[in-house]
Amino acid sequence: MASEEGVIKIIRNKQVILRDYVSGFPKESDMQVVSSGTIKLKLPEGCEGVLVKNFYLSCDPYVKGRMTKRDPGSRYLDSFNPGSPISGYGVGKVLESGDSKFKEGDLVWGITGWEEYSLITGIATQSLFKIHNTHDVPRSYYTGILGMPGMTAYAGFYEVCSPKKGETVFVSAASGAVGQLCRPVCKALWYFPEGIDIYFDNVGGKILDAVLLNMRMNGRIAGCGMISQYNLEQPEGVHNLMSLIMKQVHLKGFLVFNYNHLYGKFLERVLPAIKKGKITYVEDVAEGHESAPAALIGLFAGRNVGKQVVVVSRE
Amino acid sequence: MASEEGVIKIIRNKQVILRDYVSGFPKESDMQVVSSGTIKLKLPEGCEGVLVKNFYLSCDPYVKGRMTKRDPGSRYLDSFNPGSPISGYGVGKVLESGDSKFKEGDLVWGITGWEEYSLITGIATQSLFKIHNTHDVPRSYYTGILGMPGMTAYAGFYEVCSPKKGETVFVSAASGAVGQLCRPVCKALWYFPEGIDIYFDNVGGKILDAVLLNMRMNGRIAGCGMISQYNLEQPEGVHNLMSLIMKQVHLKGFLVFNYNHLYGKFLERVLPAIKKGKITYVEDVAEGHESAPAALIGLFAGRNVGKQVVVVSRE
Numbered sequence: 001m002a003s004e005e006g007v008i009k010i011i012r013n014k015q016v017i018l019r020d021y022v023s024g025f026p027k028e029s030d031m032q033v034v035s036s037g038t039i040k041l042k043l044p045e046g047c048e049g050v051l052v053k054n055f056y057l058s059c060d061p062y063v064k065g066r067m068t069k070r071d072p073g074s075r076y077l078d079s080f081n082p083g084s085p086i087s088g089y090g091v092g093k094v095l096e097s098g099d100s101k102f103k104e105g106d107l108v109w110g111i112t113g114w115e116e117y118s119l120i121t122g123i124a125t126q127s128l129f130k131i132h133n134t135h136d137v138p139r140s141y142y143t144g145i146l147g148m149p150g151m152t153a154y155a156g157f158y159e160v161c162s163p164k165k166g167e168t169v170f171v172s173a174a175s176g177a178v179g180q181l182c183r184p185v186c187k188a189l190w191y192f193p194e195g196i197d198i199y200f201d202n203v204g205g206k207i208l209d210a211v212l213l214n215m216r217m218n219g220r221i222a223g224c225g226m227i228s229q230y231n232l233e234q235p236e237g238v239h240n241l242m243s244l245i246m247k248q249v250h251l252k253g254f255l256v257f258n259y260n261h262l263y264g265k266f267l268e269r270v271l272p273a274i275k276k277g278k279i280t281y282v283e284d285v286a287e288g289h290e291s292a293p294a295a296l297i298g299l300f301a302g303r304n305v306g307k308q309v310v311v312v313s314r315e
Numbered sequence: 316m317a318s319e320e321g322v323i324k325i326i327r328n329k330q331v332i333l334r335d336y337v338s339g340f341p342k343e344s345d346m347q348v349v350s351s352g353t354i355k356l357k358l359p360e361g362c363e364g365v366l367v368k369n370f371y372l373s374c375d376p377y378v379k380g381r382m383t384k385r386d387p388g389s390r391y392l393d394s395f396n397p398g399s400p401i402s403g404y405g406v407g408k409v410l411e412s413g414d415s416k417f418k419e420g421d422l423v424w425g426i427t428g429w430e431e432y433s434l435i436t437g438i439a440t441q442s443l444f445k446i447h448n449t450h451d452v453p454r455s456y457y458t459g460i461l462g463m464p465g466m467t468a469y470a471g472f473y474e475v476c477s478p479k480k481g482e483t484v485f486v487s488a489a490s491g492a493v494g495q496l497c498r499p500v501c502k503a504l505w506y507f508p509e510g511i512d513i514y515f516d517n518v519g520g521k522i523l524d525a526v527l528l529n530m531r532m533n534g535r536i537a538g539c540g541m542i543s544q545y546n547l548e549q550p551e552g553v554h555n556l557m558s559l560i561m562k563q564v565h566l567k568g569f570l571v572f573n574y575n576h577l578y579g580k581f582l583e584r585v586l587p588a589i590k591k592g593k594i595t596y597v598e599d600v601a602e603g604h605e606s607a608p609a610a611l612i613g614l615f616a617g618r619n620v621g622k623q624v625v626v627v628s629r630e
Binding site for chain 1: 566
């Protein structure tokens with residue numbers, strides 16, 4: 001796949017393009033799979049980036065936010081550009097590297113394009129992780145339990161919520177990529193006669209409002225995501241915030257990017273648990289770029305069972 | 316005023332009574348000043364409480380919450396009983412004490428009744444503080460800057476918000492009892508071109524919603540009170556909670572009762588500042604029990620200028 005001596009391959013690069021900014025609920029037709037693009041399978045002269053062949057693309061709810069038009073700088077992640085490919089977390093193989101941390105043949109996970117081949121440059125290379133364990137667990141797991149959603153569950157639960165033995169924990173969207181990773185560490189209770197000490201909120205809106213009324217004294221809420229709100233023109237109102245005061249609750253919003261330094265510690269804990277079968281992890285795998293738009297849309301209809309992945313190549 | 320040898324005085328005890336549970340905006344007519352009651356100026360045999368003559372009564376927004384009917388145990392403070400006097404923070408003099416921490420003649424502040432004389436017993440004696448400094452500052456200050464609101468500002472700002480030099484701080488209801496105590500420690504800015512690091516929220520509702528959009532990365536919000544919501548049948552919705560996630564903001568509700576152990580440290584800091592004139596503190600003083608209902612209602616119409624106090628006796 002890499003360039004042969006003296007010959008630079010220019011090949012087709014199938015892409016999933018954002019047609020135009022989305023408002024409200026996203027539709028498959030907001031995206032388009034195009035095969036018209038090509039890519040030079042060679043890093044530009046002096047480029048310190050990484051040329052990657054993509055294997056797995058990850059469907060994550062936050063991607064919707066980047067499909068909408070935002071004032072530059074007003075939000076934590078910029079909008080995609082209409083006419084350009086969608087980007088998101090993925091797993092791939094390094095074809096050529098101008099970055100000393102990676103070399104040809106390395107398996108990596110991080111932010112990549114929804115396309116066959118991606119040139120990853122600039123700040124995106126800083127959140128590209130090398131995959132050392134390539135035998136005992138499926139590579140696709142690095143889009144989920146061993147990737148960003150896994151780290152999100154870990155950071156949100158252990159670092160943000162400071163759980164103590166015996167506390168009751170409620171996780172919303174517990175079958176999603178983040179939620180199902182919280183389950184091994186929590187009792188999956190849905191009935192809390194004595195209230196909730198820790199709420200890991202992936203949903204926001206009405207569920208958050210209901211949980212607020214049931215928080216216990218000195219409870220903690222990890223604000224991880226609000227999937228119930230992402231497709232609304234205006235976010236819903238949350239009414240029961242007085243509970244935060246009356247129960248001395250700490251609601252802490254967090255972004256997983258700020259916990260990257262804990263990734264090694266996280267793997268040490270989770271990899272053995274997966275190998276021993278102590279963690280059950282479910283994936284919903286769609287096949288090919290053509291299936292990517294429907295897979296992404298499905299997240300917001302609750303169509304996926306387990307972590308939604310798109311496989312675009314197996315080697 | 317205390318009992319003379321062998322004679323137990325039974326005297327009139329004017330009281331401000333809650334007529335019935337309040338829903339919506341409280342009115343003066345929800346309360347009634349009655350002079351029909353009497354009190355024995357003698358502690359009951361074996362009583363470990365404190366008999367107090369009240370000097371100053373404090374009008375605080377949280378009192379409204381206790382005037383509404385609540386399910387027992389559902390909130391952090393119980394409802395008042397219709398037909399009984401309102402209670403709240405006040406300053407008074409000990410006439411007789413069955414509690415070894417207090418003796419006849421001590422000046423004290425804490426939860427007392429809206430009446431001339433109160434028998435303070437049980438858990439209420441635990442939040443009764445002895446006033447040591449009785450010369451350099453007005454006694455009424457112990458309903459405000461040197462009492463619960465002062466401690467609230469101190470605990471909320473220093474303990475909950477962990478301010479760092481150079482951070483921008485916004486305090487809502489900055490002319491109220493708590494808000495004006497925050498001012499000496501904050502820049503009183505109302506225009507934040509670069510966003511807000513710390514928000515001390517006394518108001519909730521629409522102000523909170525607007526501030527959420529203007530929080531800076533890693534900002535902190537102290538949830539102290541939500542006066543804009545106390546008279547609504549249903550609390551308003553707050554829409555911009557996604558900002559908590561996108562900016563990694565910590566919203567921490569707190570109750571001042573849990574910071575009582577810091578009261579000595581607080582006094583050491585604030586008393587010298589008051590004596591040196593470094594803190595300007597404004598009181599709005601109403602005269603007599605008869606003026607108490609209007610003084611309390613005025614809080615919710617923004618009628619008071621400075622801390623609202625009712626003086627019911629001067630010695």
